[in-house]
Amino acid sequence: MANTMTLISSVTVGADGASSIDFTSIPSTYTDLLLKVSVRSNNASVLDTLGINFNGSSANYTMRNLLNEGGTPASYTQTAYASQNATGYQSGATATASTFGNTELYFPNYAGSNNKSVSVDSVSENNASAGWLWLGADLWSQTAAINRITLLCAGGTNSFVQYSTAYLYGIKNS
């Protein structure tokens, strides 16, 4: 049988940094998408939030998560950014050097005509006073096929630093 997990595209951020990581012209020939992200931002903090939007749209995003930083776990519903979904953690500029936040996102039926749900597993660990874990349920309430995925930093105000990577895979059910 054919293997169906296929690399569609990958991005490695260069020395100049990048304000976004953009996967465009995503083909609709797969059933699901799997996006693996390892990123760090220039935000002047130990931590930054990873943002995501689809097809360039700035509306119709909702999210619910479960998170913990080594203390009491908590849960929130999206309120931070109206124009994108908060979809995990990444290391910020004051995190331990060479640490990156890692996030895996699974998109079932991304090219279908239903609203688009996404499963998110995200961590940022830096061998210091805190580490962070985020389990997320994202929703884009649009029936359009996803043909573009854009990753952003904290509402679009910061940049990804060098060596940040993102790999987009396609998975077929036949």
Next chain:
Amino acid sequence: MAAGSTYTPIATTTLGSAQASYTFSSISGSYTDIILVINGTASATIHCQLQFNSDTNTNYSNTYLLGNGSNALSARDTSLTAMYLDTNGFTVDQSMGVWSIMNYANTTTYKTMVGRYSSSTRSAEAIVGLWRSTAAINSIKVLTTSSTLATGTTLTLYGIAAA
């Protein structure tokens, strides 16, 4: 990535009508792990569960951790007649889950499931389950605790081979 280690489709269905259960049968034992993906809605808030090899005895248990938007909580259930895939409910809003069943074809150990359920209106949830049987899994029944999964819901089973 080694050849053979990627997602191989075993079976898939898109529900043509609302259904309270769906069974993947005659599952090959040729993979190392299997992954179940469900994406869909329900006519009311329901839970999805699994039964393996038509076993309806109290051989299943679960532990889960979830966030419902205001609280984080964890609990467990033992001696169940089916293994939960979610504990906060598929509903009328689009929900999804990805669950892995490890070493499903071995005949020595009990079988473990680990997975994630996601609904932006219900919860983000991590869940593990145990089936206390050493039988190789050759059928998987997805069933609901009440009501039905809606038309258009997709259920897909993938195989992951170590070599």
